[in-house]
Amino acid sequence: KRGAEQARSLMKSKSRNSGNQDLTTKPEKTSSTSAGLVDPHFPPNLSLQHVSALNEIYNSKPYPTAENFKQISDRLGLERQLVIQWFRKRRAEKTTPVKRATTKSPLTNSADQNNMITAEQERSLQEILARTKNPTHQDYKALVISTGLSRLKIERWFNFQK
Numbered sequence: 001k002r003g004a005e006q007a008r009s010l011m012k013s014k015s016r017n018s019g020n021q022d023l024t025t026k027p028e029k030t031s032s033t034s035a036g037l038v039d040p041h042f043p044p045n046l047s048l049q050h051v052s053a054l055n056e057i058y059n060s061k062p063y064p065t066a067e068n069f070k071q072i073s074d075r076l077g078l079e080r081q082l083v084i085q086w087f088r089k090r091r092a093e094k095t096t097p098v099k100r101a102t103t104k105s106p107l108t109n110s111a112d113q114n115n116m117i118t119a120e121q122e123r124s125l126q127e128i129l130a131r132t133k134n135p136t137h138q139d140y141k142a143l144v145i146s147t148g149l150s151r152l153k154i155e156r157w158f159n160f161q162k
Helices: 002-017 048-060 066-076 080-100 119-131 137-147 151-161
Strands: none
Touching: 048 066, 048 080, 066 080, 119 137, 119 151, 137 151
């Protein structure tokens, strides 16, 4: 309900400012060439007013209910599926960079990606091996952090050294 109220109030204020222009017509379509603005969630049949209203609703409620989608589509004069699709694409854009981000140790490099252990990683493993033939859980955790290798690779290395 809150999202629909925001859309209504936004549309009322925009229609007053634009001389009571009907939102079901498609005013001010933009593409990547006009004004240099590119919005990946900007299907060709959405106006700037639609996009700004959808962005405001999204900022307050990124996961509207089915009833909210119906209210938004009714107020904006858009098809319900178009509104749903716009929200899905917007949410996917927010989550994609997070999924791609991986945390790697500064010691991790191309050698690790090729299943090779670098000299520095080997040195860290040798230090623990000199101290004990059977590393503890804490030893493994410290090696994972310091070398950037997986625990499985470290365990295999120790088994190979026995």
